[in-house]
Amino acid sequence: MFQAIYSSEHFLPVDSRGYSPEFRTITEGARRRNEDRQITGFLICASSWFCQVLEGPEAHVMELLERIEDDPRHHCFQILQTQCTRDREFPSWSMAGVTLSSSAIVLQLILLERQFGRRHPPRDRTASELFDLCRALSAAASREVAPAFV
Ligand SMILES: Cc1cc2nc3c(=O)[nH]c(=O)nc-3n(C[C@H](O)[C@H](O)[C@H](O)COP(=O)(O)O)c2cc1C
Structure with missing residues (x-):
């Protein structure tokens, strides 16, 4: 199994709560396409940054990383x-x-516990800090906060 984690930043217009309808578009499209390629993972859409874990067959993950990198909806x-x-x-x-x-x-x-917030893009965070964050959010989601998922 091959696994990758990346971070990026975005300028998508967000509402007062930091939410953009584009998040749903990205996530729904990702789910549909990833299933066909045996890719699983976790995507955090914060108000100015993304962090995503991708896992699956190496060739599929590498090909997807290239596509995501070229996506104009984010940078860095x-x-x-x-x-x-x-x-x-x-x-x-x-x-x-x-x-x-x-x-x-x-x-x-x-997020606050880990001192992440909308003003703190993850560019200075280590892979293991971001992994921990994804794990914690995933565990919280499985327990009780499903409505928070887009
Ligand atoms: C932050 C972010 C995460 C994304 N995650 C995925 C993903 O997990 N799977 C996927 O197929 N596309 C993902 N996309 C969308 C791809 O960049 C791309 O638009 C999509 O795969 C369609 O590519 P195509 O137009 O070349 O067919 C993501 C885009 C962004 C901005």
């Missing part, structure tokens, strides 16, 4: 880590998309 695309793993970290999500703003208080707290 930066791959933080790639690695081979035995198992999937996010087997149940063909692509879960979580937004900081549609948030349930739980999500806000998890």
